[in-house]
Amino acid sequence: MMREVIIATKNKGKASEFQALLAKKGIAVKTLLDFPNSPDVEETGSTFAENARLKAETIADYFQTIVIADDSGLSIDALGGKPGVYSARYAGEEKDDEANIAKVLEEMRGIPFEQRTARFHCALAISVPNGSTTIVEGTCEGYITEVPKGENGFGYDPIFYVPQKEKTMAELTKEEKNKISHRAVALVKLEKQWEQIVNGE
Ligand SMILES: O=P(O)(O)OP(=O)(O)OP(=O)(O)OC[C@H]1O[C@@H](n2cnc3c(O)ncnc32)[C@H](O)[C@@H]1O
Ligand SMILES: [Mg+2]
Incomplete structure (x- = not known):
């Protein structure tokens, strides 16, 4: 059983969600925010899965321990799947959530409501040093709103309407988001393979 894991992210929003999701399992989470000198990994992949693998393998190599990486983003049908893997830097290298939202809006x-369909994607890669990498993916379906609403979450949450909740993702509590999010869906898949991965079978 794993007691502690490093999540290869420098994103505070992701870090806080992983902390909550894994605390329930008694697993302590460290992130790259705890290791400011850890290498920056260039996200050169063309898919979420490729980028998650790049981050997990580089950081697992660096720490010589088991590492989970998350590559995620928003895919909007009316924009041909954009911003996609460029979600973090859609409005520029500064990774400015507000500017990204403004550009999307x-x-x-x-574009009418019925044509504003979108989904969040999350690819999680778990990497064992000098060993194998396993990738799982989760999605969450919704609609792009016309104006931002809600203060919770991060990134594109204020413009992502979740139909079954009749609220934006940013109007949900962290607990509510962690039951339905792309990240939560992917993590449940990962947990099913957990023991096998950690024990190297
Ligand atoms: O690579 P790391 O260090 O993990 O942090 P990052 O912010 O660069 O993360 P990504 O490369 O995976 O880019 C994902 C972007 O997609 C958006 N995103 C991902 N998950 C989201 C969520 O749950 N809610 C809202 N936006 C999300 C958000 O803007 C992120 O910056
Ligand atoms: Mg990134």
Whole structure:
């Protein structure tokens, strides 16, 4: 049984969600925010899975321990799947959530509600040093709103409407989001393979 895991992320929103999701299992989470000198991994992949693998393998190699990486983003049908793997840097290298949201809303202007379908994707890669990497993926379906709403969460949460909750993702509590999010869905899949991966079978 794993007691502690490093999540290869520098994103505070992700870090806080993983902390809550894994605390329930009695697993302590460290992230790269605890190791400011850890290497920056260039996300050169063309899919979430490729980027998650790059982050997990590089950081597992660096620490010589088991590492989980998360590569995620928003895919909007009316924009041909954009911002996709470029979600973090859609409006520029600064990774500015507000600017990213403004750019999406501008590009979506005038598109009717039924055509504003979108989904969040999350690829999780778990990497054993000098060993194998396993990848799982989760999604969460919704619609892009016309204006931002809600204060919780991070990233594109204020413009992502979750139909079954009749709220944006940013209006949900962390507990509510952690039951339905792309990240939570992927993590449940990972847990099913957990023991096998950790014991190297
Ligand atoms: O690579 P790390 O260090 O993990 O942090 P990052 O912020 O760069 O993360 P990604 O490369 O995976 O880019 C994901 C972007 O997609 C968005 N995103 C991912 N998950 C999200 C969520 O649960 N809610 C809202 N936006 C999300 C958010 O803007 C992220 O910056
Ligand atoms: Mg990133």
